[in-house]
Amino acid sequence: MTDRHTVNTITSDALDALYEQLEAAEDTESQRQLRIADAAFASATVRAAQLGAQLAEARRLHAQTCPLAQGQLRPPAFTCSMCDALTAPALETP
Template identity: 70%
Template sequence: MTQPAPVSRHTVDSITSDALGALYEQLDAAQQTELARQLATCDKAFASATLRAARAETRAYKAEAALDAVRVLADELVQHGNRRTGNEQVLGCRILATLDAHTNPKDQT
């Protein structure tokens, strides 16, 4: 197997102005490529964060609506006092149904 020829490196004494200019152009191109890569990564991260924030906001609104609906049912229970009326199971079912109506397990992403 043949070894690749060693890359000749310029020294301070051997580099020409044109070669130095070419090296600076290569450096600039490499920096621009890296900046473009980093910008693309940031754009993807920002888009992902924006989507997650929108989903979280939607979940928060749904949770607030569920709490408001359950609060109405709790107020109804308070208005009827502490006496057992036999409707406790019905009210419990209504509370669960209200919570279910305002939440969706698939939205928990």
């Protein structure tokens, strides 16, 4: 075990060395967190693309079967909650 410095015993050089060690440890932790964030972003990007494709397929299939989507019926006499859900602004893809 190494001796621990106190305020009264630490030298300027030893304090500088401790600050360098701290900076290196902080850099290492920042790099680790950045790698984790990059991996999470990549995963979320892939998942968003998959969900976008699934949404497009759901829209396509619904358009083939819904009389409202095909223009055969018109609101307010006929409404389709699926059409509403599939065209909600929150679901729009850029």
